[in-house]
Amino acid sequence: MKFQGTDAYVATEDLTVAVNAAVTLERPLLVKGEPGTGKTELAKQVASALGLEMIEWNIKSTTKAQQGLYEYDAVSRLRDSQLGDERVHDVKNYIKKGKLWQAFEADKKVVLLIDEIDKADIEFPNDLLQELDKMAFHVYETGETVTAKHRPVIIITSNNEKELPDAFLRRCFFHYISFPDADTMRKIVEVHHPGVKEQLLTTALTQFYEIRETRGLKKKPSTSEVLDWLKLLLAEDLDAEDLRRDGANALPKLHGALLKNEQDVHLFERLAFMARGQR
Structure with a gap:
């Protein structure tokens, strides 16, 4: 066996x-x-x-x-x-x-x-x-x-x-x-959401790992949560350009799938505020 x-x-x-x-x-x-x-x-x-x-x-x-x-x-x-x-x-x-x-x-x-x-x-x-x-x-x-x-x-x-x-x-x-690295995560995504456009997947995973590595985050998003997020992105027919963030909007699209408490949402809002103040 x-x-x-x-x-x-x-x-x-x-x-x-x-x-x-x-x-x-x-x-x-x-x-x-x-x-x-x-x-x-x-x-x-x-x-x-x-x-x-x-x-x-x-x-x-x-x-x-x-x-x-x-x-x-x-x-x-x-x-x-x-x-x-x-x-x-x-x-x-x-x-x-x-x-x-x-x-x-x-x-x-x-x-x-x-x-x-x-x-x-x-x-x-x-x-x-x-x-x-x-x-x-x-x-x-x-x-x-x-x-x-x-x-x-x-x-x-x-x-x-x-x-x-x-x-x-x-x-x-x-x-x-261990938490999957980017290559393993791509394989996992392919199992659950086959055929995701390469540019969308690259942008989404880049943002996902950036969020996980943000200092001060209370709850890091998990594998199941990134799969839910991608499902929403595909359902809304969003592309890589739609995911683009700037200093004025640090929160990712449909962030409720990734950020699960108000402290983490406020953290990204503060980061956006600080980014605007540095302009």
Whole structure:
């Protein structure tokens, strides 16, 4: 099983090496990078390229590790017992299987995405150490042990909002998705918007990277945002000349696709004001 990227996803050489290394080692692949650099999409494309089903576990701030294994609904069982429901005699009727359980019991190898693990409590990764290591867990209510039929390909994403425990990191193969350079970005754009006029693309990407490199910017625009911006430019049938900026107007056309808070908009307005004052 070798991942080489797909027609819908431009994977750099170091990224394909990381994916294949994790598959070979049978260890979780921990992927970090700026939001919008394609971490979640990577898991979908790995599943597509390897011909595997994908199970997705989206992590929230309130998510507990136990939910990935199973949840026991004691309240429903108590209510049913009071109503004389025959279901109460089998505790399995009140156990909801989590995403790890689903991945472990799958008849074929699957890709398990644990998305944005850094959103959860700091103890969340520690609480999954044994399960990810041994590929098994115990169900106390039934006394059974659930063991993976086929070790899943596990891809874990993080936006680096908080540090992950060393014991957890030791069990993963790590890769940081660097922000694409201009040549890689051109390939990405070609996948999503084939046939963009060369002059428009050159001007747009030049402005995009200038914006990213502006000092004092609170939130740098991401890959997904430049793709949205180009989609708008094409929908409005703008050309390279329409994108031309001068000192009086430092904001790019349709800047709402790139600048996502008022501080950054005000920053470019101040730059325009300063440029006018120097004339």
